[in-house]
Amino acid sequence: MTSRVAGCVVAGVLSAVVALAAVWPRALGLADRYGPAQVVAMRGVVVLAGLVLLAALLATARWWRRSRPYVLTLAAVTGVATACSAVILLVRGPADDPLDAAARGDLTVLTFNTLHDGVAPDAIAALIDEHAADVVVLPETSRATTREAARIAGGFQVFHHTVDSITSATGLLVADRLGRYEPLVPHPGGALGSFTVRPRAADGVPITAVHAYPPASGAMQLWRTDTAWAVRACRQARGGIVAGDLNATVDHPALADAEPCVDAAAARDAAATGTWPADLPRWLGAPIDHVLVDARTWRVEAFHVLDARGGSDHRPVVAVLQRRP
Incomplete structure (x- = not known):
């Protein structure tokens, strides 16, 4: 009996550590490590997998009586971990502002990773016009597509930076009404075309267009550097x-504490709304496309995750900002 209790305790502790690594890896210092970093980005998938595993464990406990104490211990840990992840999703907000809210602001920002020019210039321009965007960031978009979208939309300054291929090509459109900007300054060491443009006017808006390296095997340091x-x-x-496209969520270290900046999605209770991959339901996807703003200057009036379009595997996002008095 004593050995069985000890076995249950060991099983419970080990499974709890694994569950913590999946649900809140920051507690173990693993949120920026390969494995936990990918898992925690897909909280919706974690919840779904947890429910499936819980059902399997309960079924096993019913039919496998000899190992029932161990299985029920694992089931208890799985149930708690799944519930915690579900609560986190609900608290952060799995939905965004309704588009019919017609929020008004001083500045509208649109970002859309078009997946190697998977979205035609006229479709990008229509998106810009539909949401009256003033700042448009287009990762994985060629110079030609960026320029043509700006020409069709009209009234934009065009900036573009390519490192070595269309994957590392990032476009930026800035409305003429925001004033003139200096030539872009590339992210030093950035592999995927991130850059900053600075206004000539002292009261202008500094803008940074980002495409961070993904947290892939062998490239974790590049990802950490880009997101930071x-x-x-x-x-x-x-x-x-x-x-x-920051290829990170608010669970990852760089975005977990961005003060005095805020994530527009988090400010509008939409930080659990998945933007990638676009063929998964929003609650299952990873919210990796972001608009960060200096909260000392801007208040987020609305945030929208739009429907997928064209051949992109990302959903476009729109943030409506109001300048603070």
């Missing part, structure tokens, strides 16, 4: 705006 740089770009630019 994006948040730092927002912190160091008074009134700044950072937007794009």
Whole structure:
């Protein structure tokens, strides 16, 4: 009997550590490590997998009586972990502002990873016109597509930076009404075309267009560097705006504490709304496309995750900002 109790305790402790690594890896210092970093980005999938595993464990406990104490211990840990992840999703907000809310602001930011020009210039321009976007960030978009979308939409300054391929090509459109901007400054060491543009006017809006490296095997340090740089770009630019595909969520270290900047989705209780991959339901996807703003200057009036379009595997996102008095 004593050995069975000890076995249950060991099983419970080990499964609890694994569950914590999946649900809240920051507690173990693993949120930026390969494995936990990918798992925690897909909280919806974690909840779904947890429910399936829980059902399997309960069925096993019913038919496998000899191992029932161990299985029920694992089931209890799985149930608690799944419930915790579900609560986190609900608290962060699995939905965004309804588009018919017609929120008004001083500045509208649109970001859309078009997946190697998977979205035609006229479709991008229509999106810009539909939401009256003033700042448009287009990761994985060629110079030609960026320029043509700007020409069709009209009234934009065009910036573009390519490192070595269309995957590392990022476009930026800035409305003429925001004033003139200096030539872009590339992210030093950035592999996927991130850059900053600074206004010539002292009261202008510094803008950073981001495409961070994904947290792939063998590239975790590149990912850490890119995401940390994006948040730092927002912190160091008074009134700044950072937007794009950050390949990170608010569970990851760089975005977990971005003060004095805020994530527009989190500010509008939409930080659990998945933007990638677009063929999964929103509650299952990873919210990796962001608009970060200096909260000392801007208030987020609305945030929208739009429907997928064209051939992109990302959903476009729109943030409506109001300048603070």
